[in-house]
Amino acid sequence: MAKKSELPFSSVFRLLQVLICLSILSTFVTAQDGVTAEDGLLVNGNFEKEGIENRTSRAGDIDSLPGWNIDGMVEYINEGQKQGSIYLVVPEGKHAVRLGNEAQISQQINIQKGSTYSLTFSAARTCAQLESLNVSVPPSTRNVDLQTLYSIYGWDTYAWAFQAQSENVEVIFQNPGMEEDPTCGPILDAIALKQISTPDKLRDNAVINGDFEEGPWMFANETLGVLLPTNLDVATSSLPGWIMESSKAVRYIDSNHYKVPEGKRAIELLSGKEGIISQMVETDPGNKYTMSFLLGQAGDGCQEPMAVMAFAGDQADSFHFNNPPANGIYEPNNVTFTAKAARTRIAFYSLYYNTRVRDRSSLCGPVIDLVKVVDLSKSGTVAGFSGFSVSLLLLVSVLTMAFTLGSL
Structure with a gap:
């Protein structure tokens, strides 16, 4: 009688180890695909490469600002430079540029057509009068109001997203105003680009990017966070899945400079009802859902009390942050609702207009x-597994069955 073929257990174990390693490597490589060569500062995006000696350039003098084309009066600002008795703000490094009336700077960049990108940039106003900055990647355009100062430092960092209509686009920053005082005009610095990838919806969570880990470029020394101004188009959001539907911005923060409840990124709500963040999530009409979230404080000396208003469908509730919470960092909260449609709105805003204790202004x-x-109705142990975990369980089951059959 022919000897029955058997697969040694050690061979099966080694095969299982190899397959698991390949699965992990595949997952890692897939995650790295979202990082593009364009992520980071634009060419001379921090304006540290100087142009001509007099620091002032006019139309046609494109060599005056390396990496950038210039149209109109653009002034090269040095750290410590004064206008009268007032020091001009340089947000990052030692140099920045100031845009005169209707002046602009622009740069051609190569990107992936059809993809969404987010520009991060720092800006400041130089006069008390209303100033704004127009940022555009034609045909997309946006005016950023610089009148509201979110910090006492005289400048803030913003993010704005667009969808690439071609592989070669022009990034334009312009002063759209005609100021009575020609020495006024927005100061611009630290311009970076990041390709935005929308995370997949999880099996056990209808919210996209609910952990806020995917978002705009953040500089390593970005101590003020990144402001996300009003944006009603979820397809071109610097924060995938979410829109900012009110008149004021919310702040995107990182764990290097703030207290973040989970992971490396979170959202700090500003300006009361004027800073609303929301998302439309997929739901089954008639089913009962719970919306949960972590509520915390950023560790930036914010004046108490602090509270958030949370909306889920037709349900709403307010939640106050008790400092310090039981775990010292955050408090879990939830709102239960019954879905009335195939899409349900969830939203958050701060109940109060909070400022920092030390300056009463930020x-x-x-x-x-x-x-x-x-x-x-669907929650349970199986729903809690990620797709990767389920795949591994199925793989182990198949190999175990193969080993068992081979031993018979």
């Missing part, structure tokens, strides 16, 4: 993180 507020919407 805007701050409660922090939200790890937002989840779970269908209670």
